[in-house]
Amino acid sequence: MKNINVYGSGCKNCTNTAELIxxxxxxxxxxxxxxxxxxxxxxxxxxxxxTPAVTVDGKLxxxxxxxxxxxxxEFFS
Numbered sequence: 001m002k003n004i005n006v007y008g009s010g011c012k013n014c015t016n017t018a019e020l021i022x023x024x025x026x027x028x029x030x031x032x033x034x035x036x037x038x039x040x041x042x043x044x045x046x047x048x049x050x051t052p053a054v055t056v057d058g059k060l061x062x063x064x065x066x067x068x069x070x071x072x073x074e075f076f077s
Contacts, residue, residue, distance in 0.1 A: 005037050024076075
């Protein structure tokens with residue numbers, strides 16, 4: 001199971017990112033644990049400077065925009 005965090009203030013782009021990740025994981029039948037992180041201190045501690053940002057198993061894999069479907073699929077590989 002992949003542990004995925006979506007970092008951001010809860011803006012539309014952050015919400016869209018989380019929904020896209022959930023939808024893609026479901027389509028690929030991949031089990032994930034998705035957390036939405038909006039606490040500013042936690043965002044800074046993760047080294048995020050641009051949101052929405054995504055970490056997979058603690059590694060920053062995307063930041064600054066809503067990822068496309070192909071990018072999300074790469075999160076799971």
